[in-house]
Structure formats: C-alpha cells, structure tokens
Amino acid sequence: MDDVAKDAPLGDARTARITAEEALALHAEGRPGKLETRLTKPLVTARDLSLAYSPGVAEPCLHIHRNPALAYDYTSKGNFVAVVSNGTAVLGLGNLGALAAKPVMEGKVALFKRFADVDGMDLCVATEDVDEFVAAVRFLGPSFGGINLEDIKAPECFVIEQRLRELMDIPVFHDDQHGTAIVAAAGLINALHLTGRDIAETRLVINGAGAASIACAELLKAMGMRPENVVLCDTKGVIWRGRREGMNQWKSAHAAETGARTLAEALEGADVFFGLSVKGALTQEMVRAMAPKPIIFAMANPDPEITPEEAKAARPDCIIATGRSDYPNQVNNVLGFPFIFRGALDVRASTINDAMKIAAAEALAMLAREDVPEEVSGAGAGKALRFGPDYIIPNAFDPRLISRVPPAVAKAAMDSGVARRPLMDLRRYARELASRLDPTAAALEAITERVRANPRRVVFAEGEEEKVIRAAIAFRNAGYGTPVLIGREDRIHASVAALGLPMPDGIEIHNARLSESNRRYAEFLYARRQRQGFLFRDCQRLVNQDRNVFAACMVAMGDADAMVTGVTRSYSVALEGVLTAIDPEPGGVLFGLTLMLASRSGTVLVADTAIHERPDAPTLAEIATKSAAAARRLGHEPRVAFLSFSTFGDPKGVIPGSIRDAVKLLDARGVDFEYDGEMGADVALDPALRAALYPFCRLTGPANVLVCPGLHAAHILTKAVPRLTSATSIGPLLVGLSRPAQIVPVEAGVNQILEVACLAAHTAIPR
Ligand SMILES: NC(=O)C1=CN([C@@H]2O[C@H](COP(=O)(O)OP(=O)(O)OC[C@H]3O[C@@H](n4cnc5c(N)ncnc54)[C@H](OP(=O)(O)O)[C@@H]3O)[C@@H](O)[C@H]2O)C=CC1
Ligand SMILES: CC(=O)C(=O)O
Ligand SMILES: [Mg+2]
Numbered sequence: 001m002d003d004v005a006k007d008a009p010l011g012d013a014r015t016a017r018i019t020a021e022e023a024l025a026l027h028a029e030g031r032p033g034k035l036e037t038r039l040t041k042p043l044v045t046a047r048d049l050s051l052a053y054s055p056g057v058a059e060p061c062l063h064i065h066r067n068p069a070l071a072y073d074y075t076s077k078g079n080f081v082a083v084v085s086n087g088t089a090v091l092g093l094g095n096l097g098a099l100a101a102k103p104v105m106e107g108k109v110a111l112f113k114r115f116a117d118v119d120g121m122d123l124c125v126a127t128e129d130v131d132e133f134v135a136a137v138r139f140l141g142p143s144f145g146g147i148n149l150e151d152i153k154a155p156e157c158f159v160i161e162q163r164l165r166e167l168m169d170i171p172v173f174h175d176d177q178h179g180t181a182i183v184a185a186a187g188l189i190n191a192l193h194l195t196g197r198d199i200a201e202t203r204l205v206i207n208g209a210g211a212a213s214i215a216c217a218e219l220l221k222a223m224g225m226r227p228e229n230v231v232l233c234d235t236k237g238v239i240w241r242g243r244r245e246g247m248n249q250w251k252s253a254h255a256a257e258t259g260a261r262t263l264a265e266a267l268e269g270a271d272v273f274f275g276l277s278v279k280g281a282l283t284q285e286m287v288r289a290m291a292p293k294p295i296i297f298a299m300a301n302p303d304p305e306i307t308p309e310e311a312k313a314a315r316p317d318c319i320i321a322t323g324r325s326d327y328p329n330q331v332n333n334v335l336g337f338p339f340i341f342r343g344a345l346d347v348r349a350s351t352i353n354d355a356m357k358i359a360a361a362e363a364l365a366m367l368a369r370e371d372v373p374e375e376v377s378g379a380g381a382g383k384a385l386r387f388g389p390d391y392i393i394p395n396a397f398d399p400r401l402i403s404r405v406p407p408a409v410a411k412a413a414m415d416s417g418v419a420r421r422p423l424m425d426l427r428r429y430a431r432e433l434a435s436r437l438d439p440t441a442a443a444l445e446a447i448t449e450r451v452r453a454n455p456r457r458v459v460f461a462e463g464e465e466e467k468v469i470r471a472a473i474a475f476r477n478a479g480y481g482t483p484v485l486i487g488r489e490d491r492i493h494a495s496v497a498a499l500g501l502p503m504p505d506g507i508e509i510h511n512a513r514l515s516e517s518n519r520r521y522a523e524f525l526y527a528r529r530q531r532q533g534f535l536f537r538d539c540q541r542l543v544n545q546d547r548n549v550f551a552a553c554m555v556a557m558g559d560a561d562a563m564v565t566g567v568t569r570s571y572s573v574a575l576e577g578v579l580t581a582i583d584p585e586p587g588g589v590l591f592g593l594t595l596m597l598a599s600r601s602g603t604v605l606v607a608d609t610a611i612h613e614r615p616d617a618p619t620l621a622e623i624a625t626k627s628a629a630a631a632r633r634l635g636h637e638p639r640v641a642f643l644s645f646s647t648f649g650d651p652k653g654v655i656p657g658s659i660r661d662a663v664k665l666l667d668a669r670g671v672d673f674e675y676d677g678e679m680g681a682d683v684a685l686d687p688a689l690r691a692a693l694y695p696f697c698r699l700t701g702p703a704n705v706l707v708c709p710g711l712h713a714a715h716i717l718t719k720a721v722p723r724l725t726s727a728t729s730i731g732p733l734l735v736g737l738s739r740p741a742q743i744v745p746v747e748a749g750v751n752q753i754l755e756v757a758c759l760a761a762h763t764a765i766p767r
Helices: 022-027 046-050 058-066 068-074 097-116 130-138 156-165 175-194 211-222 263-267 285-287 308-314 339-347 354-368 373-381 401-415 426-436 437-451 466-477 489-498 517-531 537-543 545-558 573-583 617-633 657-667 679-687 687-693 710-726 750-762
Strands: 082-085 119-124 147-150 172-174 204-207 230-233 272-275 294-299 318-322 455-458 483-485 508-510 562-565 591-597 602-607 640-642 675-677 705-707 728-735 741-743
Touching: 022 640, 058 068, 058 230, 068 211, 082 097, 097 119, 097 339, 097 401, 130 156, 147 339, 147 728, 156 172, 156 175, 156 211, 172 175, 172 339, 175 211, 175 272, 175 294, 175 318, 175 354, 204 211, 204 263, 211 230, 211 354, 211 705, 230 263, 263 285, 272 640, 308 318, 308 679, 339 354, 339 401, 354 401, 401 426, 437 750, 455 466, 455 545, 455 750, 466 483, 466 750, 483 545, 489 728, 508 517, 517 537, 517 545, 517 573, 537 545, 545 562, 545 573, 562 750, 573 741, 591 617, 591 710, 602 617, 602 710, 617 640, 617 657, 640 657, 640 679, 657 675, 675 679, 679 687, 710 728, 728 741, 728 750, 741 750
Parallel strands: 082 119, 082 147, 147 172, 204 230, 204 272, 272 294, 294 318, 455 483, 455 562, 483 508, 562 741, 602 705, 640 675, 640 705
Antiparallel strands: 591 602, 591 728
C-alpha cells in the first residue's frame, strides 16, 4: 500500500469535489488505465486475416515503399499522434519520472480522442538525457502524424522541441508550452476586453519561468504586449536583467529592467498575474496590491497558485481563472491541443507555426463571446454561462469547438504555406468536423442546410420563455427562417433586454389574446368540434387562452409552416393542444421517434416513445415502416429490431404474439428494409451474440431502429440510456401528423428547442 491517504479530498478540502479514492478506483476498475486498442477492420474470418495481414498486407507495404506519402492512405499515420514524456514536470507535481507520468499521458490520449477524434498512443521515455530522448522520439516518426511532447521540464524541453522540429517532417508541439500559451492568450484577450484594457498598455507578471511561462511570454509579446511590461519570477524571485543565479538563456531573453526583486514587489499595480508554478504561490496580500479589476490566471495543476474563493475574498473585482474543471474559467491546454492537432493533421501541416497558434487563440476567444447553448452550460459549472467575468473561455465540452478551432488552424497553415494538403472548401470541412464525433450529425447538418436553402415560418408557442426566445433568435440567426413568438410583446422585449441581446429584425410576435386572426381560428375550430360538445365560445376561449391551440391553428390554416412547443406544459397537455387543430395523416399512425446519438455504437432510432401504450400488430408494423424511412433520411440503411423481453420465443409470454404478427405483416407487404423479431436489446445490438445463438436472424448488422413493444419500455430505454452513457437523445419527434408540429421535453435546453424547430421546418419543406 502506498502512502496516499485514499479518502483525502483532492485539492482544497473546502472545495474539492472528488476524493483520492475515487480517482484511484476509476483508474483501477475493469481494464486498468484509460486506454485500449480498437480494430477498424474486421478480423473474424480467415479471409479477413489474409487481407489485413499476410499475404494481403504486403500490397500497402510495397506501395508505401515506392511512394511514402501513401502511408497516409494505407495506415493510421495521418490521424495518429504520440504523446511523449519523460515525466520531469508532471503537472505541477515535479519530477515523478516516466512511469508515474503514464496516467497523465493516457489521459492526454483520451482527450485527443474524446474532443477531436485524434487517435494517439502514450510513450513514456525513461531518460532525462536530452540526446537519448531526442533519438528515442525521432526514429519513431514513421508511425505518427504528429508528436505531442508533454510534461518535460524546462530548460531541456526547449532544446528537445527545437531539435525534434528540425529532425522530423511532422508537427512537433510541446503542449505545456504552446497549448497552454494559446489557451491562456484566448482567455486573456477576453479578460482584457471585459476590463477595457489595451494589450499594449497591460502589465503582466508571470510566476514560473519554465516551459509554460516562457511560451506564454513569447506568444503574448508576439500578440502586442510590450516586453518592458512583462516580468517573470521563479523560485529565486524576479528575473531581472543582470541576475546570475538560476538563469538560463530562455530566462535571460525575458529578463526585465526592474528594481522589483520579489513576486510581491513585481505585482504592485500589475494588471495581470499568470501562475504557472506551484500551489499556493500567490497570497491574498499580493492580490490586494494589484491594479483595479485585476486579472488572475492561477494555472498550476492540480492545485492553483490561489483558489478563486481566496482571490475573490481579497479582490471582489478580479477576474479569476484556474486550470481546473471544477471552477469557472478553466484555462487549460485541453482546449488547445486536440483541436490544433486536428487542424494540423487534416492539412498535413509540416509544422505548427505562430500563425496557427494565434489563429487558434483568436477562434477560442471569439467562441466564448457567442451565446452559449444551455446544454454546454449544463456540462460546466451547472449554471447558465454568459460571456462575462465568470465565462471568458469556452467550456471544454462545448461541441462547437471542433468545428471552430481546427478550421482556423488549417486556414492559417494554408495561408502561411505549411499545409501539404490544402483544403479547398473550409465551410464543408467545418461541417465534416462537426460530424466526426457523431455519425448522424452529418445528416442533421444536411437537414439544416436544406432548411437554410428553404427558410420556413416556425411558431414558437411558448414565446415568453427565456430559452424559447433564445432558440427563436438562434433560429433566425442560423438562417432557418422567420420565428414567430406567441406571447405579450412587452414581456418578450423585456426578456430579450435582460439577456443583454439586441432584438434582431425578422422575428414576429403574436399576442394570441389580441390577434386579428382569432375569429378565423375560432371558426375553424368550431367547424371541427361543433359535434363534439364544443360551443363557439369554447373555441374562442381555447384560441385566446391556449397558446398551443393558437399556434396549431396558425399551422393548420397555413399562416405558419410548423410549430414547436413543450417547455411549459406536460407532454400530454401540449399534445392535446396540438391535436385540437391538427389531425394525424389520414389513415396513418401517429407516434414518437427518439434519436439516440451514441459515440461508440452510432445513432439508434427508438419508437414509439410518445403515443401508444400497447401498440397492436398493424400499429407496430406501421411504426417500423415509418421509422425505417426516417433512418434512411438520416443516412442509415435501416435494420429494424422488434424488441421484447423474449428472443425468438424464449422465454414465452404474451407480448411477443403481437410482435410476431407485425413481422408477418411486413413479410406479407414485402418491404424494402431489414427487420426481425422478437428479440432482446442485447441480441438486437450485438451481431456476435446473434451469430452465436440465432444465426437464422435476418439482420445483417447491429439494429439501428428499435421498435419497442410498448410505451413503458420505450420511455425507460430513452430516459435511462443518455443518463448511463455519453449518448445524447433528440425527441420524441412526432411522426405522422398532417401538418408539422413538435413537442420538446419540458427540460429541453436552447439547443434542443432549436434542433427540433429546425427539424419541424424541414418536415414543412415539400419533397
Ligand atoms: N493550466 C494549464 O493548462 C497548464 C498548467 N501548467 C502548470 O504550470 C506549472 C509549470 O509547468 P511547466 O512549465 O510545465 O513546468 P517547468 O518545470 O518547466 O517549470 C516550472 C517553473 O515553475 C517555477 N517554480 C516552481 N516553484 C515556484 C515557486 N514557488 N515560485 C515561483 N516559481 C516557481 C520553476 O522555477 P525555477 O526555474 O527556479 O526552478 C520553473 O521555472 C505546473 O503547475 C503545471 O501544472 C502547465 C501547463 C499547462
Ligand atoms: C494541463 C497540463 O498539461 C499541465 O498541467 O501540465
Ligand atoms: Mg502538461
């Protein structure tokens, strides 16, 4: 047993959210560590083996021998990065050696994959000798598309990086230097903007004069900070011109002409503090001595130079950032390296130069100034994020990062002449990037493009709700068409003002109570309902008072193309309002379809998630047919599984009877998609299990449409899976209405409302 106190809180006991034991348990559970290898080609049959290995593998070998550039076509090289360390500066923990650095390096590989779909391998090299380290890495070049150096202490890291850059023909990037500098620069651009400072007049003190600090000083000077305004400190105090103790050429290059000798002296009146040193190096007294509205980036990991609580207590007017994810404003290189390599690899850049670094910093800074989808806020500090002192830098989970930063890096690489495979269409590249992490995203992106080309009028029935207003504004800004908000004009204007957003042109507001269309809508309803116990005045009251009914009338009478509702009323109440004015398609089945987007297994469509508690066989067959068509529209070849507790008769039960009848109905119709059942969800999703136990099953791959035997099962499945896995779900989407209307779940965020509104608009475009 080692000497780590396992139940100790990690970091400051008052604020820590995880314990040492939890962190150790995560690393030890299941397959130890955080990585495994996954095959991208089948290796099941002898034929597979002949193709992928001997004799087939000889072919790509010979081709690459003749033309080395083909390695990018026939091997993983072009998407494969080595994360290399000797463990001499592991986070802020010091020289722990190569082996103890492995958890961090595995973590970096995991982040590469999670955030930018870059594959990687950790290489922990057990030497502190610069020559040995350089030799070990340089000869590994053929395997990789890039080298990410990590946690190598200064000053050796500068020599190592420089020599490897000269020796290798792929990008070599020391993350602690440049990744950190890029992300810190992005945060600083925004913090300067918020505090009304000019970079050329800003005084910066950096504590630490190692890898990260020197790179930050260099990048910020390249971005306009004046050298005389930058002071570095290390364990010996201020690095002043003429100092001899503990110096090296990299520190000397930044030695300041100053009388200050300690960090405390240097910080007097300073605008900005960068901490890239160790826990607790900054005191409240030092913070008090800084200029008004001081900017404090305490970036040491895992514990910052000062906690945000301490800094705020000393200076409530400060902007504080740390390297940690459990505080607002995480200035951490995780926001940099995955996306920078993504862009560099995709244009086969020979290097990562200053232009690419500055482009990444600017793209990050600009993204933080945009409206933040609620889904992103939810992944962060747990409260709404809005550009300001507590949100100066995007959240690492922001899904927009992958389509914003790599294109900026790729463009800078092309403009500066280091791209060996330039990209002709950067807009298309950004779209492809968005789909890289999620196969359905490309189809959804195509849908959004189609809506942009055919803008529609969409009614947002709950027009006074803040998130609905934000979704409507985003709808308008995205070019999807004209949003129509139902609500009181003064309330909607007040909400928009409170959001700090200008009220954009092109958004319509309709007050149901005062609308000129009321009589027309009431007459329409009366004609539909007079023989179902409705008096004319009942219809008038419904139109005046129920925004869902009013919105549905607008759509039914052609005053709008589609509607979206759901965040203020229960699903069944909202549905009742919609159905008051809009009928199901004649002879069709109305049902709910939920898209589950899982990173590993791809997209799965689940039905019926909204309407039928116990569908009979004809209804199940119709749901399967319509769901298969929806899968095709999303770019998937449908494989429909009728789910049950029972697989092909085992165990026996009542429900499988209706499923078997549904299968027979489809057999009789001769439909053009794969289907089978009844089967358990494991059998549906696992072809190997099927091959072993049910080789007669007609599905040729994992099912991507799951038709549930009833609403209970469908609800449980679609509510549980996103909470148990990283899957996200969209829906239930109503399928089978004669006019487009969608109901989002009450808890839907801005992005989800926007997505569903766009899908509703898409349904309204004539095919
Ligand atoms: N948030 C982020 O994204 C990142 C944060 N970091 C953090 O920055 C820190 C440094 O990392 P890195 O540059 O890679 O490491 P290095 O080993 O290259 O540099 C460490 C520097 O810190 C200085 N230092 C150590 N203790 C003190 C102290 N008490 N007061 C002043 N200076 C001190 C050292 O001084 P001397 O030269 O005298 O030895 C040295 O200059 C770590 O805590 C790391 O976690 C690093 C990269 C990214
Ligand atoms: C974040 C990081 O790379 C470090 O702290 O070293
Ligand atoms: Mg590091």
